[in-house]
Amino acid sequence: MTVQSKPLDDAVGTGEVRFPADFTWGMATASYQIEGAVAEDGRTPSIWDTFSRVPGAVMGGDTGDVACEHYHRMPSDVALLADLGATSYRFSVSWPRVRPDAGPVNPAGLAFYDRLVDELLGHGIAPWLTLYHWDLPQALEDAGGWTNRDTAHRFVDYALAVHDVLGDRVPTWTTLNEPFCSSLLGYTAGHHAPGRQEGAAGLVAAHHLLLGHGLVTTELRSRGADRLGLSLNLTVPDPSDPDDLVDVDAARRIDALHNRLFLDPVFRGSYPADLLEDTSHLTWQRKPWYDVVRDGDLAITSAPIDVLGVNYYHGNEVSGHLRTDVVGVGADGPDRVAVSPFVGSEHVTFPSRGLPVTDMGWEIQPEGLHRLLRRLHDDYPRLPIYLTETGAAFADVPDEHGVVHDPDRIAFLDSYLRAVHLAVDEGVDVRGFFQWSFCDNFEWAFGYAKRFGLVHVDYDTQLRTPKSSAHWYAELSRTGMLPATESLGG
Numbered sequence: 001m002t003v004q005s006k007p008l009d010d011a012v013g014t015g016e017v018r019f020p021a022d023f024t025w026g027m028a029t030a031s032y033q034i035e036g037a038v039a040e041d042g043r044t045p046s047i048w049d050t051f052s053r054v055p056g057a058v059m060g061g062d063t064g065d066v067a068c069e070h071y072h073r074m075p076s077d078v079a080l081l082a083d084l085g086a087t088s089y090r091f092s093v094s095w096p097r098v099r100p101d102a103g104p105v106n107p108a109g110l111a112f113y114d115r116l117v118d119e120l121l122g123h124g125i126a127p128w129l130t131l132y133h134w135d136l137p138q139a140l141e142d143a144g145g146w147t148n149r150d151t152a153h154r155f156v157d158y159a160l161a162v163h164d165v166l167g168d169r170v171p172t173w174t175t176l177n178e179p180f181c182s183s184l185l186g187y188t189a190g191h192h193a194p195g196r197q198e199g200a201a202g203l204v205a206a207h208h209l210l211l212g213h214g215l216v217t218t219e220l221r222s223r224g225a226d227r228l229g230l231s232l233n234l235t236v237p238d239p240s241d242p243d244d245l246v247d248v249d250a251a252r253r254i255d256a257l258h259n260r261l262f263l264d265p266v267f268r269g270s271y272p273a274d275l276l277e278d279t280s281h282l283t284w285q286r287k288p289w290y291d292v293v294r295d296g297d298l299a300i301t302s303a304p305i306d307v308l309g310v311n312y313y314h315g316n317e318v319s320g321h322l323r324t325d326v327v328g329v330g331a332d333g334p335d336r337v338a339v340s341p342f343v344g345s346e347h348v349t350f351p352s353r354g355l356p357v358t359d360m361g362w363e364i365q366p367e368g369l370h371r372l373l374r375r376l377h378d379d380y381p382r383l384p385i386y387l388t389e390t391g392a393a394f395a396d397v398p399d400e401h402g403v404v405h406d407p408d409r410i411a412f413l414d415s416y417l418r419a420v421h422l423a424v425d426e427g428v429d430v431r432g433f434f435q436w437s438f439c440d441n442f443e444w445a446f447g448y449a450k451r452f453g454l455v456h457v458d459y460d461t462q463l464r465t466p467k468s469s470a471h472w473y474a475e476l477s478r479t480g481m482l483p484a485t486e487s488l489g490g
């Protein structure tokens, strides 16, 4: 029996829904994806500058060298964010701008974020800062990157330098964006920078990222920060056949590696016992990988936080059998072959459910978001939750008048927001939503081929054109209300 994703409409209907008056309507970006100016004002290379030059690693050979030129267009971009109704802006700080080569603090690099924060506050937009959205200084990678425990301590040095300058004006500080990606995609799968395909290295990197998270959280709290957290990309794994023990086991393994590997050390101060068992044969430097976890580490990783950022795009049907009817096959992608990020569980497959997909080949599955939010509420401490990312890539093209109509993105956001609203109605403490992304940008291994923005970017001219979804989102932010779905224009 195949589990079909329940249509969300059955649960929430299609009528008008109203969000709480103080709900945050945000938009998100990340430094390497938008800034460009990679060699200006003292910045030195990050692992993404290096990785994007590896032949075949990024579609089209694209790099972040120019990106959206946000570094130079920041004031007008912030004015556009304000026009589009953003009440908060989630951005990340570039470590190699602030501490080039992980060396001394670079005041010119920090000055950019100083100006950005003032510009946001001047427009009434609350800054939401992420310290690490994947652009590790290459110099640290040369010393082992996140497989080197020392990187966690260098992360503290960098975080303190940022906090010294911005701590008085930024209310919300998140340490990591999606450590699943910066560990398992970067060090096991090789799909992301630094492109290593070293099995258990991904688990070692995950532990050091979590250690860095805990160390920074503790340090910033002792300096008075009181809204601290991190953003996890979580999934909803459903066994293909809930009566097949092999499929059920596969779904458990994905839950362990994608969700609990991060949630448990942060909220429970432990690694999941089943994950340790699944990976007990994996070694790092000829010892069990778990030997990198030292006494006292898990008390650090579980330093209390104040907000949980959830990034959710889709869940997965999961099978433990060799299946060829899987999601994403036939979708375009970089030439360089990545291996499975699910170290120790490489046999797991992800059958397609036949749901509609975005331009990434990702299934559109809003009801999974509702289940995820309920689960977090039921299984983990009840912190305020913010959806710190969701959104969709579609092949948006301006028409002959330069107008960009993106009804599919509006329908996507409408359905995901209905899932959030249902959870809020049921008592889950979700306080805000950050759309990924403010503007089209460098989509990692997919380069500029995938457009997630509310604002279209013409990369030849850098012209910004708000898409119809941007106007729709501005109205949503103004009214706090989703109109009945029959009113969604095509």
Ligand code: FCB
Binding pocket: 030, 033, 177, 178, 181, 233, 311, 389, 436, 443, 444, 452
């Ligand atoms: C997330 C990343 C973000 C963006 C979206 C599409 O995994 O955090 O930078 O690339 O996916």
